[in-house]
Amino acid sequence: MPSIVEERKAEIKEIVCDILEIDPGEITETSLFKDDHGADSLRAIEILANLERTFGVTIDQAELNRMTNLQNVYTVVEEAAARS
Amino acid sequence: MEQLELVVRQRRQIAESVVELTLGAADGGALPSWSPGAHVDLVLAEAEDGRTPLVRQYSLCGPEASDRWRIAVLLEPGGRGGSRFVHERLEPGTRLRARGPRNLFPLTESRRAILLAGGIGITPLLPMARRLARTGADWRLVYGGRSRAAMAYLGELAAYGERVRIVAQDEQGLPDLGSLLGRPLPDTAVYCCGPAGLIAEAERLCRSWPAGALRCERFQPEIGSGVPAGPDSGFEVELARSGRRLTVPAGRSVLEVLQAAGVAVLSSCAEGTCGTCETRVLDGEPEHRDEVLGEAERADGKTMMVCVSRSRGPRLVLDL
Numbered sequence: 001m002p003s004i005v006e007e008r009k010a011e012i013k014e015i016v017c018d019i020l021e022i023d024p025g026e027i028t029e030t031s032l033f034k035d036d037h038g039a040d041s042l043r044a045i046e047i048l049a050n051l052e053r054t055f056g057v058t059i060d061q062a063e064l065n066r067m068t069n070l071q072n073v074y075t076v077v078e079e080a081a082a083r084s
Numbered sequence: 085m086e087q088l089e090l091v092v093r094q095r096r097q098i099a100e101s102v103v104e105l106t107l108g109a110a111d112g113g114a115l116p117s118w119s120p121g122a123h124v125d126l127v128l129a130e131a132e133d134g135r136t137p138l139v140r141q142y143s144l145c146g147p148e149a150s151d152r153w154r155i156a157v158l159l160e161p162g163g164r165g166g167s168r169f170v171h172e173r174l175e176p177g178t179r180l181r182a183r184g185p186r187n188l189f190p191l192t193e194s195r196r197a198i199l200l201a202g203g204i205g206i207t208p209l210l211p212m213a214r215r216l217a218r219t220g221a222d223w224r225l226v227y228g229g230r231s232r233a234a235m236a237y238l239g240e241l242a243a244y245g246e247r248v249r250i251v252a253q254d255e256q257g258l259p260d261l262g263s264l265l266g267r268p269l270p271d272t273a274v275y276c277c278g279p280a281g282l283i284a285e286a287e288r289l290c291r292s293w294p295a296g297a298l299r300c301e302r303f304q305p306e307i308g309s310g311v312p313a314g315p316d317s318g319f320e321v322e323l324a325r326s327g328r329r330l331t332v333p334a335g336r337s338v339l340e341v342l343q344a345a346g347v348a349v350l351s352s353c354a355e356g357t358c359g360t361c362e363t364r365v366l367d368g369e370p371e372h373r374d375e376v377l378g379e380a381e382r383a384d385g386k387t388m389m390v391c392v393s394r395s396r397g398p399r400l401v402l403d404l
Contacts, residue, residue, distance in 0.1 A: 021246050038246075040222035041195075041196060041222045042196060042198070042222050042223070042224050042264065045263070045264065045267075045269060046263040046264060049262065049263035049264070049266045049267070050263055052266075053262075053263075061267060
């Protein structure tokens, strides 16, 4: 099923890589921001804030717990976009 | 606070218009310990020819060593003369008096810490970063400046890798604070030191944060805030050590009256922001108009800043 997120995956990945300061080649859909890429909780906040700003969505702060890898971020953005 | 005799041990140009001074005790002994965020009052020039001494506050930015302190001073041509004096007159071997250290900008324990530095505002935040790097806290330093060449301590900060974001205005414009501060975070302290514009932006973004989450250290006295409107009234000040009594009329500060009477009180900003003229109150109730004391200290009423604060009652007894 094509979704808004499907079209924006590349953009989300770019934002995440930008904030984690890693090459797009280093990240996979399931590599963990914290354990694999050394992200701390502030890095996660920045990802969330940038996604909100870029896609004009509102993401509940509680979603931070789910936003552990790219795949989960795609889902969170998709759900947020569906609500708005 | 302790009075110290210091000597300039080393002087280094560390960025455009920024000199770093390494200070040691004049007798070669140990210096008092301090914590990140602390500053010292330096008596740059002693009182002479009826002029009051030139006293300025500088954040301690060095490693927490016992034999030397480090300060960094930006030359401000439009300033009130302190920075020019430092740049032109302080050389290795120069002796000067100091008072402190005192910490009005302490690092408190929190799970996360966000440090925001603008220009020479990096000085109190540098030791905070050093301390945070040794704890398990998540922390970030966003350091904005005019250009890389004008920003002090970039080399030292490189050691902290991705935790530090350097934003040079001539390359990237102003730092984006919105992604870090856009929403209140639990158990997170924000420390900001820099020019008025940066502090105003941090205050705007932190409006929805819990009270006290944002702590700012200002370079310049903030005019007006904290000073209640309304007419002053006169009162009497008794000096406990000499028994002298002085009248403080409406429109004159306690400090002015003390200085006119030849009572030695160190002061610097004369606007209630620096803490240099803090004086112990033995009796009476001060009406606090400064920005130095916290709520608890105000309520306690044991000390006051004599440059701006007044008396609620007809009489104050000071430990002078």
